[in-house]
Amino acid sequence: MLNIVSPQTIYPLGDGVISSQSWFGSARAMRELILKESFRAHVGHIGSGLCIVEILEALFSKIMKIDSPSDQDRDRFILSKGHAALALYVTLYFKGWITAEQLSTFCGNGTTFGVHPEPQTPGVDFGTGSLGQGLSFATGAALAARWQKSKRRVFTVMSDAECNEGSTWEAVMFAGHHKLSNLCAIIDMNKQQAFGYTKDVINIPNIKDVWNGFNWDVYEVDGHNIEQLVKTMSSLNFSEGRPHVLLANTIFGKGVSFMEGQIKWHYSPLSEHDLAQALIDVSKS
Amino acid sequence: MRLTFVKTLVELAQTDQRIVLLTADLGYSALEPFKDQLADRFINVGVAEQNMVGVATGLAEAGFIPFVYSIVTFASLRPYEFIRNGPIAHNLPVRIAGVGGGMEYSHNGLTHFGVEDIGVMRTQPGISIFAPADAQQTETILRSTYMLEGPVYYRLGKDDRTIVPGLEGSFELGKAQILTEGSDCLIVSMGAVSNETAAAVVELQKSNISVTHAVLATINPPPDEGFTSLLGHYPYIFTVEAHYVSGGLGSLVSEIIADNALKTRLTRIGLNKTPDSITGDQAFLYDRYGLSPRAIAKKVVDTVKLSRVTC
Missing domain, CATH: 3.40.50.920 (Rossmann fold)
Incomplete structure (x- = not known):
């Protein structure tokens, strides 16, 4: 039987306000929180969250212009691969937009912090969870900014398996045709999905060429190299030209030896033994 | 009803800058008044109804009142999950206009019939649903409901000439x-x-x-x-x-x-x-x-x- 650890013993409760400068480079701390919270809640989708930590850190610490979640002219963010919501909540905690108390309600009763991002959650611009919808929402948000003559940008993090969805390509074609240069999609290329490896389920051999063919600017990056992520996104022309897509190569379950690249960890929750080993692994990563 | 719908929408959009119109490549010889007079607020998204509703969701979050337009079945059934997870879940003012309720597309067959749209929409408490009976009532309904909070589904007919005797365009919400x-x-x-x-x-x-x-x-x-x-x-x-x-x-x-x-x-x-x-x-x-x-x-x-x- 699992021994449920109270959140107070996992990390110290505080007001959650930590300046973005102080936590930049804290991917290890983010991974620890993802592991501890998912263990406490006995919820899976851990590996999917661990592999986008640096992407979220780059976006929320360096790239996106968001003074507060209520700023009407803020950059918009959509976690299209909504099942990695815990990684987003942890990011919002370090950003200072949610408290430790709020984070510790993850998957509890009466909370908006569920497995997938709910629209009523602070810092969540669009609720997601059904794959293949986030890019359409993002495309509309980018079109809105253009029509309103605003300089705000729109960022969305998608999964590579999400490219199985036909609706994804409807949005890809639309954004490319309309040259929505204020839109940036980051695809978490972790190379696996719920029931197999992407190359075995639906292989897209030349995904770079496919996006390029739909009039997107394509960049291939190391999804765990935060300096490269920041440098690439900082160099994008958001004023004119094509929309941008970063094919971010990641390792599913990054940082946890027994989880990396393993299909099993798409859904499985951690046992107490798993957690202890995972925390040791992450501390060394 | 569709010509009256477009005519009324143009008049509303001329005074309300929030109104924009998206079509999934349908409405030829119907939507031109909007397209011609308000070109900067009109987009043909192509034959892509799911994306149309997704884009409308993004527009509505930023303050627009987007109308999305297609034949009933393509407007309601094909993008149904987008309608549910987009404007309904976020309570955003996306307006879905389906044209050709029932069997108005006659010879076009079952693929073009709208015979279950009200049923599937009505299972969602978070969307208003209006089904005008003729062109005159279409205008009244559109004018009195386009600014409602949250999403709206309009089930429109094709016919602009037939007027239901005695209705005289009357409409009162909830009655x-x-x-x-x-x-x-x-x-x-x-x-x-x-x-x-x-x-x-x-x-x-x-x-x-x-x-x-x-x-x-x-x-x-x-x-x-x-x-x-x-x-x-x-x-x-x-x-x-x-x-x-x-x-x-x-x-x-x-x-x-x-x-x-x-x-x-x-x-x-x-x-x-x-x-x-x-x-x-x-x-x-x-x-x-x-x-x-x-x-x-x-x-x-x-x-x-x-x-x-x-x-």
């Missing part, structure tokens, strides 16, 4: 419009088939059946207590809709009857089976599926007179 008053039974109709229903009411006069005919255009939120009270006054109630009898107007009325323990007998007139491959014009199809004036009148006569004999 039914009474066209004729009688004592034997109540007929409630929804949408463009209200015209066939009105013709059936005229035929019924010859059979000495005195009919109250009510047109109900507010489907969600459900009509108010006045409508419930109306239902309670008649021993026989008939619903008429160019829709499956399950899920639409007939289901709505039966729910109100059950919830309020009304002592009345309800007969739902509409489609009872999946349309087969036999094609024809709308009048032919209405006759085939029991929605012609003659078929509606016969159903009422048979039900009322048989019950009288039985009693």
Whole structure:
């Protein structure tokens, strides 16, 4: 039987306000929180969250212009691969937009912090969870900014398996045709999905060429190299030209030896033994 | 209704900068007034209804009132999950305009029929649903509901010329419009088939059946207590809709009857089976599926007179 650890013993409760400068480079701390919270809640989708930590850190610490979640002219963010919501909540905690108390309600009763991002959650611009919808929402948000003559940008993090969805390509074609240069999609290329490896389920051999063919600017990056992520996104022309897509190569379950690249960890929750080993692994990563 | 819809939308958009119009490549020879006069607020998203609703969701979050336009089935069924997870889940003012409710696309066949749209939309409490009966009522409804909070589904007809006698474009949110008053039974109709229903009411006069005919255009939120009270006054109630009898107007009325323990007998007139491959014009199809004036009148006569004999 699992021994449920109270959140107070996992990390110290505080007001959650930590300046973005102080936590930049804290991917290890983010991974620890993802592991501890998912263990406490006995919820899976851990590996999917661990592999986008640096992407979220780059976006929320360096790239996106968001003074507060209520700023009407803020950059918009959509976690299209909504099942990695815990990684987003942890990011919002370090950003200072949610408290430790709020984070510790993850998957509890009466909370908006569920497995997938709910629209009523602070810092969540669009609720997601059904794959293949986030890019359409993002495309509309980018079109809105253009029509309103605003300089705000729109960022969305998608999964590579999400490219199985036909609706994804409807949005890809639309954004490319309309040259929505204020839109940036980051695809978490972790190379696996719920029931197999992407190359075995639906292989897209030349995904770079496919996006390029739909009039997107394509960049291939190391999804765990935060300096490269920041440098690439900082160099994008958001004023004119094509929309941008970063094919971010990641390792599913990054940082946890027994989880990396393993299909099993798409859904499985951690046992107490798993957690202890995972925390040791992450501390060394 | 669609030409009136577009004409009215242009007039509204000229004073309300939030209104934009998206089409999934349909509306040729209908949407041009908007496209020509408000080109910077018009987009043909291509044959991509899911993305159309997704884009509209993003636009609405930023303060726009986006109207998305397609044939009923393509506007409601194809992007249904986007409607649910987008404007409904976020309570955003996306307006979905479906054209060709029922079997108005006649020879185009089942793929173009809109016979379950109200049913699937009505399962979602978070979207308002309006089904105007003719062009005049379309204008009234659009003007009085386009600014409602949250998403709206409009079920429109193609026909701009046929006017339901006695309706005169009247509409009041949450209420039914009474066209004729009688004592034997109540007929409630929804949408463009209200015209066939009105013709059936005229035929019924010859059979000495005195009919109250009510047109109900507010489907969600459900009509108010006045409508419930109306239902309670008649021993026989008939619903008429160019829709499956399950899920639409007939289901709505039966729910109100059950919830309020009304002592009345309800007969739902509409489609009872999946349309087969036999094609024809709308009048032919209405006759085939029991929605012609003659078929509606016969159903009422048979039900009322048989019950009288039985009693």
